[in-house]
Amino acid sequence: MTVAIGNPMIRMPSQAKNGEIIEVRSLIMHPMTTGLQKDKAGKIIPAHFIQTVTAEFDGKLFMTIDWSIAISTNPYLAYKMRAQKSGTLKMTWKDNQEQSWTATAQLTVA
Amino acid sequence: MFSNPLPRRDFIRATLTGGAVVAAAGAGLLRSDSAMAGDVPGWPAKPFEDKTLSSAMMDSVGKTSVAPSPKVKLTAPTIAENGGAVPVTVEIDFPMTADDYIDAVYLFVDHNPSPLVSKYQFTPESGQAYFQERIKMAKTDHIRVIAKSSKGVLMASTPKEVKVTIGGCGG
Numbered sequence: 001m002t003v004a005i006g007n008p009m010i011r012m013p014s015q016a017k018n019g020e021i022i023e024v025r026s027l028i029m030h031p032m033t034t035g036l037q038k039d040k041a042g043k044i045i046p047a048h049f050i051q052t053v054t055a056e057f058d059g060k061l062f063m064t065i066d067w068s069i070a071i072s073t074n075p076y077l078a079y080k081m082r083a084q085k086s087g088t089l090k091m092t093w094k095d096n097q098e099q100s101w102t103a104t105a106q107l108t109v110a
Numbered sequence: 111m112f113s114n115p116l117p118r119r120d121f122i123r124a125t126l127t128g129g130a131v132v133a134a135a136g137a138g139l140l141r142s143d144s145a146m147a148g149d150v151p152g153w154p155a156k157p158f159e160d161k162t163l164s165s166a167m168m169d170s171v172g173k174t175s176v177a178p179s180p181k182v183k184l185t186a187p188t189i190a191e192n193g194g195a196v197p198v199t200v201e202i203d204f205p206m207t208a209d210d211y212i213d214a215v216y217l218f219v220d221h222n223p224s225p226l227v228s229k230y231q232f233t234p235e236s237g238q239a240y241f242q243e244r245i246k247m248a249k250t251d252h253i254r255v256i257a258k259s260s261k262g263v264l265m266a267s268t269p270k271e272v273k274v275t276i277g278g279c280g281g
Contacts, residue, residue, distance in 0.1 A: 021237035034246070036223060051150040062235035068158045070219065070227040072195040072244035072278070079230075082206075082237030094150045 004029040004074075008093060008103035015108045016083035024055070025078045028093050028101060034069040050075060050095045057107075058087035083109050157226045163218060166226040167256070170216050171264055176256050179265035184255045186270050193247040194278030200267075202239035202257050206232070212239035213260040219245065220252045220269075246278035 008028040016022050028050070035047030053065040063079060081089065086108045094100040149155060157169035164174045185199040202212045215230045232239045239257065247253075251274065255267040 023240075025242075034223075051153040057235065060235070062233045064231040065241075066153055066158070066229040068224055068227050070222055070224065070246045072246055076242070076244055078240075078242035080236055080238045080240045082235055084235070096146065096148045096150065096153075098148050 005031065005099075006101050008091065008101045010089065010091060010103045010105040012081075012089070012105055012107070014106060015110060018084060018109050020083045021080050022083050022107075023078055024081055024089065024105075025076070026091060026103070027074065027076050029074050030093075030095065032069070032071055032073045032075065036069070048095065048097055050093050052092075052094045053077065054092045055079070055081070056090050056092075057081065058085070059090075083107060085109050154229065157229075158224055160226065161224065163220050163225045166218060166224070170226055170229065171256050171258060173264065176264045176266040178268050182255055182257050182265050182267040184253060184267040184270050186253055186272050188271070189273045189275070190247065191275045192278065193249070193274040193276055195244045196247050196253075196272055196274070196278070197242065197244050198253060199242045200240065200255050204239060204257070204259065206234045206237055206239065208234050209260075211236075211260050212257050214258045215239055215241070216256045216258075217243075217245070218254050218256070219247055220254070222246070222248050222251070247272060247274050248277045250274045 006029055010024060010026050012024040013022050030050055032049045033045050033047055035044065037045050039045050047069055049069050050067055054061060055063040089105045089107060090102060092100060092102045157166050160166040160169055167174050181203040183201045186196060190196045200215060200217065202215065204212050211234050212232050217227045218225045219227055227245050228243060230241055252269040252271050254269040257265050
């Protein structure tokens with residue numbers, strides 16, 4: 001059985017007023033193993049977890065997150081962003097085994 | 111590849127470089143505070159690998175005690191049946207202007223194997239220092255949050271106790 005991994009998703013309003021603070025919700029599939037658990041054969045399951053998440057709007061970085069092994073499997077994340085212009089939100093997740101994923105969402109500011 | 115074999119000198123150099131990487135990775139296993147081979151550049155390994163709350167606080171905010179402020183709001187359930195996924199919401203009541211804003215927010219679980227859980231860095235474009243995430247808790251314990259303003263002012267949440275029925279860190 002393979003473990004589901006990746007498939008990042010972003011949910012946020014597609015339209016906002018200038019200056020409005022909007023909530024962005026996101027989800028990604030990831031095992032987030034701690035390196036502290038053993039499998040049935042008694043072998044340590046290696047740590048495999050997302051270490052950083054970044055959010056940029058139209059290429060400008062505005063939030064950086066560092067995560068530990070204590071973030072739950074399939075990490076859910078919500079945060080806020082100030083809507084100032086129309087453009088593209090891009091999120092990037094990176095794990096400790098040199099894998100990374102990105103997702104984008106469009107915002108129209110009236 | 112076969113039409114242009116690697117010259118012997120380059121082959122030896124490549125082998126030596128590879129050996130150095132293996133040696134560095136080996137050192138990482140012995141020294142818990144050093145970054146492992148696959149770590150994302152810039153990820154702060156030291157505070158994340160500290161085993162006690164006081165050392166994790168020292169290595170992240172530079173203090174072992176920070177006064178609580180009503181501006182730092184931490185919401186978590188009083189009882190969590192599953193310690194593997196405890197929902198937390200953090201909200202800092204602080205204006206996010208270009209000259210003064212919440213720069214960093216740290217979340218700790220006092221007695222987790224590694225107490226520092228997450229570090230968020232915000233900018234004025236965030237609009238508000240706010241996040242929701244789900245965390246693992248090994249047992250019934252306290253969660254606490256420390257926020258740092260861009261001018262260096264530290265403020266803490268009131269520690270919040272969560273009763274955990276089934277721990278979420280394994281072992």
